[in-house]
Amino acid sequence: MKITDSTRRKIIDSYQLEPMAWSGQLSESEFLSRIFNLNEVRSTDNRFKTAYQDIQQHRERNDDWGDDYLFTDPRFNIQWGTDELFIQFLELTVHPLVRGAEQSSKIVGIYNKILRNDGLHLVADGEAKGQPVYKVKVRGSFHGDVPEVIARQPLLTDSGVLHEHLGRIKKSIGKDPASAIASSKELLESLFKLILDQEGVQYPAKDDVPDLYKKVGEALKINAESVKGSGKASQTIQKIFRTLTTTVQAIAELRNEIGTGHGRTTASIATEAHARLALNSTVTIAEFLLDTLARRKTETSAYELI
Known part of the structure; x- marks a missing residue:
């Protein structure tokens, strides 16, 4: 599955245009630890050794990093990284562990309006905690034995x-x-x-x-x-x-x-x-x-x- 630069930019812009927390109810360090081993990602602050410590210091104890740091920090490379990484990020932002069903559904609606241009969409593919678990899939016809x-x-x-x-x-x-x-x-x-x-x-x-x-x-x-x-x-x-x-x-x-x-x-x-x-x-x-x-x-x- 290919996600174009334009689609990535529009999705990232949606977080900057409105106060949507990509980490949901998790702390940012908890959220990113589900994608990266933050203790193996180097620090950019000479007082610390790891990215985990960076995030705790600059986002959780203080707030001196901009909200969009995740998308511009080359250590995480969400915006310009692989399609697999970007998809993993999208799916995690609407996971039941991250936010409730109603909020997830709204964000899925925003994502799908943008992803449509790449022939993709998020659909429910299983459940967790009684809520849908969304996965990025190729859009297609429902035709077949079991749509x-x-x-x-x-x-x-x-x-x-x-x-x-x-x-x-x-x-x-x-x-x-x-x-x-x-x-x-x-x-x-x-x-x-x-x-x-x-x-x-x-x-x-x-x-x-x-x-x-x-x-x-x-x-x-x-x-x-x-x-x-x-x-x-x-x-x-x-x-x-x-x-x-x-x-x-x-x-x-x-x-x-x-x-x-x-x-x-x-x-x-x-x-x-x-x-x-x-x-x-x-x-x-x-x-x-x-x-x-x-x-x-x-x-x-x-x-x-x-």
């Missing part, structure tokens, strides 16, 4: 039910396509409800999948999406959005026709190809909604005091 990124979105309040749907899809897509089609539809329904719950939007229990999608579109202001500077492109984008609406309806109908729905009296004629089509259509919709949700959250929380 687990859907269930790892830190912006959603509860991903457990999504994991259940994904597990069923993984087990059934080749062996029981009808069940995979039904689970794809149910995954969308659960996702829509999770988004509406998070946005504080009420919905009647009788709402079906198309009804829920309409409410999600209104909550996320999808109809207001446009391409700046191009009216024609904006019209084209709206056509695609209308196609997504049709796709949502079609997935619900497909589940009723050849999925495991409404107490079938005949065997389903669903094939694995049908199941993959339903899944990939579901993923396209989910990816768009989650990207839209992430962008909205980033726009409202970026550069807030953390």
Whole structure:
């Protein structure tokens, strides 16, 4: 994975523009000790022998080093060092040992807005202390047997039910396509409800999948999406959005026709190809909604005091 100089600069600037402590709730010496052996890094103060003593003296007992020393000190070389070192730094700044889930989620939003230019993003990849552990990954499509990124979105309040749907899809897509089609539809329904719950939007229990999608579109202001500077492109984008609406309806109908729905009296004629089509259509919709949700959250929380 390659992180460009421009991306590094923007991420470092985010720490200088707003009072975000990269060490979180740890002392700076504790934080950096998780990346470097500070007792083996030489001191630049002739009174001391190690960088560990330097940091304690100049940052923890006194405060006579600037907040950006970490990025300019050649001993640490965070800004100009290897991609692996910079990634290790980013991942540690949002680790559960360093800060709480809410603060980490906000910082992940800031990072991801910048990392997008390099085709990268931070996603939850495991847990510690009941909080997500974020790792830098290459951005890509969710398409495949198990698009687990859907269930790892830190912006959603509860991903457990999504994991259940994904597990069923993984087990059934080749062996029981009808069940995979039904689970794809149910995954969308659960996702829509999770988004509406998070946005504080009420919905009647009788709402079906198309009804829920309409409410999600209104909550996320999808109809207001446009391409700046191009009216024609904006019209084209709206056509695609209308196609997504049709796709949502079609997935619900497909589940009723050849999925495991409404107490079938005949065997389903669903094939694995049908199941993959339903899944990939579901993923396209989910990816768009989650990207839209992430962008909205980033726009409202970026550069807030953390």
